[in-house]
Amino acid sequence: MVFPFSIGNSQKFSVTFYSRDYNAYSDENLNLLIPIESTICQFFKQLYSDKKTIIEPKIKEVSPNKELSQIxxxxxxxxxxxxxxMATVFNYIKKVAPSETSVLILGESGTGKEKIAQSIHALSPRKEKPLVIINCGAIPENLAESILFGHEKGAFTGALERRIGKFELADGGTIFLDEIGEMPLTLQVKLLRVLQEKNIERVGGSAPLKIDVRIIAATNKDLENEVAAGRFRMDLYYRLYVFPILVPSLRNRIEDIPELADHFIKMYSENMNIKPPTLSKAALQQLINYSWQGNIREMEHVIQRTLLLNEENTIKTIEFSPSSILKTEQTTESFSIKTMLENERDYILYILKKCNGKVSGAGGAAEILDINPSTLTSRIKKLEINKKIS
Structure with a gap:
């Protein structure tokens, strides 16, 4: 919680309160400070009365050579x-990692749920054993049981040899079930049995195999709604929902954006074998103001794109993807209904302006729009926008 106040016309301060608990503060807490605002102002005025204090602006140019304040x-x-x-998330990780408790990581796509799972494993007594990662949304339903639990030779057509399943590979370690909300109901039943009985049976096998694995699951879905809709088993939900960790979206932790930007600039500059450019105040403000529907993953791609297009020692503007800019402009504009042709015209005009009117060739509008240059030329003439390019 931040309580801002001013001394005189230029001296601006804020008192910040931190809590390890997520959403610990409310407007009621802030209202308690309002009656003592004058007392706080007098205290700081007296504290700095004998000093010439210069308050630096909040947004500063970020240099990738600066030491990161990351953990x-x-x-x-x-x-x-x-x-x-994030302090709350770190605290939860440290508390749950040493135990054998199942963990359910919740959060939007791109928030870094897999990183959280890796940290829990790295801080656990199982850290010397495997961490096996499974994307439940990418497993073909007809092969799911074989992939997870393995199969014996001859168990089905094409089973030419014994296969060790993911759970068996993770024995003694941790198994991370990403996108658990995408798991088919038939497979949920088998997973529940594994959690209850601590053993598996290979497809075509005759005897159960004892396994010792810790389960960490993650999802971007509301599992309570999935249970209500009959798409997720209630008993499995309660088995997994022992220790939930909510990973905040990037929109709810904008104070971390400078550090994240610095990290990605350094990382991709090293990959490209170039000197890391400095991020200007204006560019940093662009990053802070953006809505980040794709969270950290989207930010990583935006920084990479910006570095590829940047030709100076300072990043003066962020190169968002055309589709992202179009969405942002549509949400900030006053509401209006446009025809499909009007939307197409606006979009082509925007791309042409970014390309300085270049239609074909490398870096041209046709390449960005992924259409044939002659097709684009025809659309430009039909929409009467060729004369608008300066």
């Missing part, structure tokens, strides 16, 4: 953030 303790590598929301 670098063993077990948290790759997770960047010092916001109060």
């Amino acid at each position: 670098t303790k063993s077990g948290f590598e790759g997770i960047i953030g010092s916001s109060s929301q």
